[in-house]
Amino acid sequence: MSCLDIHMECVIPDKNRKAFYRLTAMQGLLNYTLIRRWGRIGTKGQPGQSDRFTDQVDMAQELRRIVRKRLSHGYVIVSVDL
Secondary structure, eight states, X not given: OOEEEEEEEEEEGGGTEEEEEEEXXXXXXXXXXXXXXXXXXXXXXXXXXXXXXXXXXXXXXXXXXXXXXXXXXXXXXXXXXX
16 A cells, blocks of 8 residues: 655734645555545644545546645645655
């Protein structure tokens, strides 16, 4: 099994915004899973959302779409773990 973990943060002091967004992409035996978790920095955040894909290409497209959207909302990538 392989795993990709992307951690992003958005800190805007003027708006009192301190948020994180974490994406974890995993390969299982029969499918691919993309787990999203978000919340305020310093908390565990929301329970998150899990999406399953039968194709790695579909999961990668969704991962890229989410990262682009978060970056356009002011998030920056803090870490990427393989």
